[in-house]
Amino acid sequence: xxxxxxxxxxxxxxxxxxxxxxxxxxxxxxxxxxxxxxxxxxxxxxxxxxxxxxxxxxxxxxxxxxxxxxxxxxxxxxxxxxxxxxxxxxxxxxxxxxxxxxxxxxxxxxxxxxxxxxxxxxxxxxxxxxxxxxxxxxxxxxxxxxxxxxxxxxxxxxxxxxxxxxxxxxxxxxxxxxxxxxxxxxxxxxxxxxxxxxxxxxxxxxxxxxxxxxxxxxxxxxxxxxxxxxxxxxxxxxxxxxxxxxxxxxxxxxxxxxxxxxxxxxxxxxxxxxxxxxxxxxxxxxxxxxxxxxxxxxxxxxxxxxxxxxxxxxxxxxxxxxxxxxxxxxxxxxxxxxxxxxxxxxxxxxxxxxxxxxxxxxxxxxxxxxxxxxxxxxxxxxxxxxxxxxxxxxxxxxxxxxxxxxxxxxxxxxxxxxxxxxxxxxxxxxxxxxxxxxxxxxxxxxxxxxxxxxxxxxxxxxxxxxxxxxxxxxxxxxxxxxxxxxxxxxxxxxxxxxxxxxxxxxxxxxxxxxxxxxxxxxxxxxxxxxxxxxxxxxxxxxxxxxxxxxxxxxxxxxxxxxxxxxxxxxxxxxxxxxxxxxxxxxxxxxxxxxxxxxxxxxxxxxxxxxxxxxxxxxxxxxxxxxxxxxxxxxxxxxxxxxxxxxxxxxxxxxxxxxxxxxxxxxxxxxx
Numbered sequence: 001x002x003x004x005x006x007x008x009x010x011x012x013x014x015x016x017x018x019x020x021x022x023x024x025x026x027x028x029x030x031x032x033x034x035x036x037x038x039x040x041x042x043x044x045x046x047x048x049x050x051x052x053x054x055x056x057x058x059x060x061x062x063x064x065x066x067x068x069x070x071x072x073x074x075x076x077x078x079x080x081x082x083x084x085x086x087x088x089x090x091x092x093x094x095x096x097x098x099x100x101x102x103x104x105x106x107x108x109x110x111x112x113x114x115x116x117x118x119x120x121x122x123x124x125x126x127x128x129x130x131x132x133x134x135x136x137x138x139x140x141x142x143x144x145x146x147x148x149x150x151x152x153x154x155x156x157x158x159x160x161x162x163x164x165x166x167x168x169x170x171x172x173x174x175x176x177x178x179x180x181x182x183x184x185x186x187x188x189x190x191x192x193x194x195x196x197x198x199x200x201x202x203x204x205x206x207x208x209x210x211x212x213x214x215x216x217x218x219x220x221x222x223x224x225x226x227x228x229x230x231x232x233x234x235x236x237x238x239x240x241x242x243x244x245x246x247x248x249x250x251x252x253x254x255x256x257x258x259x260x261x262x263x264x265x266x267x268x269x270x271x272x273x274x275x276x277x278x279x280x281x282x283x284x285x286x287x288x289x290x291x292x293x294x295x296x297x298x299x300x301x302x303x304x305x306x307x308x309x310x311x312x313x314x315x316x317x318x319x320x321x322x323x324x325x326x327x328x329x330x331x332x333x334x335x336x337x338x339x340x341x342x343x344x345x346x347x348x349x350x351x352x353x354x355x356x357x358x359x360x361x362x363x364x365x366x367x368x369x370x371x372x373x374x375x376x377x378x379x380x381x382x383x384x385x386x387x388x389x390x391x392x393x394x395x396x397x398x399x400x401x402x403x404x405x406x407x408x409x410x411x412x413x414x415x416x417x418x419x420x421x422x423x424x425x426x427x428x429x430x431x432x433x434x435x436x437x438x439x440x441x442x443x444x445x446x447x448x449x450x451x452x453x454x455x456x457x458x459x460x461x462x463x464x465x466x467x468x469x470x471x472x473x474x475x476x477x478x479x480x481x482x483x484x485x486x487x488x489x490x491x492x493x494x495x496x497x498x499x500x501x502x503x504x505x506x507x508x509x510x511x512x513x514x515x516x517x518x519x520x521x522x523x524x525x526x527x528x529x530x531x532x533x534x535x536x537x538x539x540x541x542x543x544x545x546x547x548x549x550x551x552x553x554x555x556x557x558x559x560x561x562x563x564x565x566x567x568x569x570x571x572x573x574x575x576x577x578x579x580x581x582x583x584x585x586x587x588x589x590x591x592x593x594x595x596x597x598x599x600x601x602x603x604x605x606x607x608x609x610x611x612x613x614x615x616x617x618x619x620x621x622x623x624x625x626x627x628x629x630x631x632x633x634x635x636x637x638x639x640x641x642x643x644x645x646x647x648x649x650x651x652x653x654x655x656x657x658x659x660x661x662x663x664x665x666x667x668x669x670x671x
Contacts, residue, residue, distance in 0.1 A: 004047075004054045005067040005087045011047050011095060012134035012148075014040035019127030025120050033120035037127045038106045044134065045103055048095035055092045056499075064502025065089065068140045068204050082202055086140035089500045090350065094137045094280055097354055101271055101361045102130045104474040108365050109264040111470035112372060116262075122162060126268070129155035133273040136280065142191055142201040142210065145284075149187070149241065149277065153180050156274050160261040172257040179254040183244020190237025197222065197230065203284070211287045220291040229292030236297050238285055239304075246278030246334045249308045253570055255331055259323040263368030266323055270330040271361035279337045279353050283346045290345075298342045299429060305338025306424075306433035311567075313443035317450070318552065318563035321378050322367045325451055329404065330360060332440055336420050339433055344423025347497040351489045352416035354496070358485055359403035359413060362478035366397035369471050370455060373464040380451055385460030392466060394456050396475040401452055403482040405445040405532060408525045412486025417441065419489065422520045438527055445531030453539040491517050 018040035022033050058065035070084030106126060113122050132155050135148030154177075161173025194210060195201055197219060203211045210216075222230035242248070247255035255275065259266055269275060282289060282301060289297045312331035319325045333356050341349030371378055373390050387394045403411040406418070421441070424434040466472070489496035491511040498505040512518055538551050553560040562568070 002067055004051050005069050005085070007047070008051065008069065008085045008087055008138050011044045011051075011099070011138060012131045014044050014047075014131075015127040015134070016131035019124050019131060022120060022124040022127060027117070027120060030119045033123045034106075034110050037123040038103065038110075040127065041099060041103050041106060041130055044130075045096075045099040048092070048099045051087055052092040052096055055087065055089050066204065068202075070140060070202060070205065079199075081143065082141065082200070082205075083144045084140040084202060085138040085144075086204055087138070089502070090280075090283060090346065091137055093350065093354065093500070094276075095134065097276075097357050098130065098133055098137060098273060101357055101478075102133075102268065102273070104477060105264050105268050105271075105361065105365065108267075108368070108471050108474045109262075111468045112264055112368055113262060118162070122159075122262070125155060125158045125162065126264075129159060129268065129273065133277065136277055140203050142194070142203065142285075145281070146187065146191060149245070149281075150184070152245075152274055152277060153177060153184070156180075156258070156269060159265040159269070160258045162261055162265065166260065169260040172254075172260040176254040176258055179251055180244040183240045183242070183251050186237045186240025187242075190234045190240070193230075193237065194219075194234050211285065216287050216291045219288070220293075229296060231288055231291040232296040235285065235289045235291075236300055239282065239289075239297060239301060242278030242281045242338075243304065244278070245281070246275050246338070247308075247331045248278070248304050248335065248338060249311060250569070252308065252312065252331050253573065256324050256327040256566075259321065259327050263323065263364060263371060266327070267361050267364035267368070270327065270364060271357045275330060275334055276353055276357065279334065279341065279349060282338065282341050283350050283353075286341070286346050289341075295429070301338050302342030302424075302427070302429070302433055305335040305340075305342060306436040307335070308332065309335030309339060309440040310436045310443070311335075313440045313447065315563055315566050316447040317443060318550070318560050319447075320381055322370060322380050322383075322451065322455065323364070323378060325380070325447060326360070326363050326367060329363075329444065329448070332444065333360070333404070336417065336437065336440065339424060339437060340420035343427040343433065344419065347489075347500045348419050348423050350500065351496050352420055355403070355412035355416040355482075355485050355489075358478055359400045359411075359482040362396060362400035362475060362482050363404065365471070365475055365478065366393055366400055369393040369467040369475065370397070370464075372467050372471065375463070380454040383455045383464075384458040385456070386464055387456040389460065389464040390466045392472050393475065396472075396479040397456070398452070399479040399482055401448045403486075405448055406441060406524060406528050408521070408528075410483060410486075412482055412484070414524075415486040415490050418521050418524050421524055422515075422517060425516060425520055438523065441524055442527045442531040445528045446535040449532045449535035450539045453536065457540070 015037070018036040022036040025033055025036075055065040058067075066086065066088040068084055068086045070082050073081045073083045075081070106123070109122070109126065113119055116122060129152065132148050132151035136145050136152065139145035139148060157173045157177040160176050161169050163169045164173070191201065198210050198215050200208065200210060200215075202209045205212070207214060216231060219231040219234065220229050224230050224233045244251045255270075258269055261269075289301065309332045312328045312335065316325050316328035316332065319328060333352070337349045337352050337356070340352055370383070370386060370390065370393060373386070373393065374383060377383065399411070403413040405411075406414040408414050421434060421437050424437050425431070427433060487493070492509050493505070493507050494511075495505050497503075512521075550560065553564075565571075
């Protein structure tokens with residue numbers, strides 16, 4: 001394990017190097033650009049598999065496996081800033097998820113973006129994005145994580161606005177960049193506050209890291225405003241960054257607009273990379289999050305996640321863009337992950353992150369296949385009958401839908417979602433998040449079944465064709481994973497939980513009947529089938545007949561308008577925060593143009609007047625007086641010089657005159 005950790009830095013550096021080389025290529029070198037993205041990420045996948053194998057082997061021998069590699073970045077005074085990387089089960093799992101799913105998306109993109117004139121630039125940005133995310137995953141320093149965190153933000157800006165000639169894409173890129181920066185301000189403040197009280201930003205440092213017992217205990221013992229533990233206050237500030245990056249309330253508004261980018265970008269952002277970074281951050285700093293008295297940071301994480309899960313699911317019910325439905329689904333599922341972290345711990349939240357990464361990548365790539373097959377159409381009301389026209393895409397999409405909804409036993413989403421609901425059911429603080437989670441499960445089944453009815457059933461509303469193998473093969477692989485991954489975390493065989501915690505793995509069928517597992521599973525199953533059944537009943541007929549008006553819109557037009565309008569949160573922000581910011585900017589402009597510019601102009605005029613007066617005084621008084629004095633001195637000097645011209649006769653004449661004068665004076669005196 002110590003051997004592999006020395007070369008762990010290669011995992012993000014390889015795709016970064018590929019992106020750098022790709023940036024130097026000519027526009028026509030498409031195959032080479034794709035190879036410089038796919039090849040290095042493939043090597044990173046192999047190294048990630050080696051890292052996972054090393055943690056498995058080391059964990060089997062010693063329990064929890066963890067190894068770090070740190071180095072001094074720079075020194076100032078007596079202090080040094082150290083960076084490094086860490087290999088532990090959390091790192092290994094995330095590396096495998098990011099590289100594996102990223103590689104499939106890269107391969108898929110070769111066909112999806114085949115006709116794009118900026119093909120090489122797209123793969124350059126993809127490689128840069130993957131490198132930044134992998135840098136987050138391996139970081140053993142909160143500072144290095146923050147640097148890579150910001151690079152992910154830059155890469156997402158470039159990819160969301162890839163088709164920058166579209167005003168909507170350019171606006172979405174700016175919106176994503178600015179909104180996530182708002183959360184990052186809190187992240188930065190929390191990081192600075194943490195460094196001020198700990199003197200380090202390394203996660204693990206031989207017992208002195210910020211996630212190790214001595215530091216965590218010290219921070220938990222200190223209090224701040226309102227008696228809150230310092231560890232909780234810092235954790236909440238760090239969580240602000242996760243709120244922005246993972247699209248949680250109230251900073252969720254950027255994420256659905258990110259659909260303006262190419263569909264592979266949507267899959268990459270929404271599945272295993274950018275939005276997962278916020279969840280990963282909470283999981284990474286969980287020892288700090290869970291320290292201190294309650295209520296603390298985890299309560300905030302739980303409530304934000306639970307509210308986001310239901311809020312976004314409600315909006316998804318009334319959307320008609322196939323990608324936006326999945327985008328709001330992602331926001332909702334990220335809320336579930338946060339709720340799982342808050343109520344059940346790292347294993348619960350990360351298990352749903354892992355399963356979600358596979359089936360949501362499958363759904364987004366499936367949506368891309370549908371859009372590609374339908375000639376760019378994204379409105380589900382204008383689709384229909386694709387089940388027969390695109391059978392392979394339909395089969396894979398159906399698997400992803402059932403995994404997302406949580407169809408029992410077979411599909412991965414069932415096991416990870418139920419783990420969250422079970423932990424929420426036993427949360428001692430409140431039962432409300434549990435009921436919100438149940439409501440979210442019902443809505444998820446409802447809006448995904450609605451989408452299936454509109455897109456794949458009913459009359460064919462458009463001409464479509466099946467996608468090429470470069471697109472359908474990744475779909476098939478992800479479909480298999482969307483089923484198989486779930487079996488790594490069942491109550492019967494909780495491999496995932498045991499791997500992350502370093503505890504022995506055991507197989508025990510009786511766990512399904514223990515600790516209230518079965519009632520929660522039965523309830524969630526009933527809720528899922530109720531949501532899917534109701535949606536099939538409502539939209540089954542609509543998919544075959546009129547698609548112009550949504551049945552829910554006919555039933556509840558006011559409520560449907562609120563849902564379709566996304567509760568008008570964007571409009572609220574425009575009317576309040578944006579307008580206030582614009583007013584402040586206008587005030588600043590007025591102050592600059594009127595007050596400050598006027599003051600500067602007044603000072604300038606006064607300065608010019610003073611300088612003019614100074615010039616007159618200098619020329620008329622000082623210069624004239626000085627010049628006149630100098631002229632008199634010169635003239636007197638000339639007269640004086642006449643007596644020193646070297647002519648003897650003049651000297652004798654002057655002596656004679658002086659002598660005569662002296663003689664006359666003596667004579668006058670004698671009288």
